[in-house]
Amino acid sequence: MVLIQIYTTLTVYLLLAYQKFLSRLGLSVQQLFQLIPLNLLGTTSLRAS
Numbered sequence: 001m002v003l004i005q006i007y008t009t010l011t012v013y014l015l016l017a018y019q020k021f022l023s024r025l026g027l028s029v030q031q032l033f034q035l036i037p038l039n040l041l042g043t044t045s046l047r048a049s
Helices: 002-023 029-039
Strands: none
């Protein structure tokens, strides 16, 4: 059970790090993580946030 949580957390972090690499916005991974609830159901781009 704990390993599933660790793998899930690692997967989310790696996906956010990859998104940071692709976007080149200069945001940290933590800032991208904070943007997820704001943009989860919307269609705005990350540049507009």
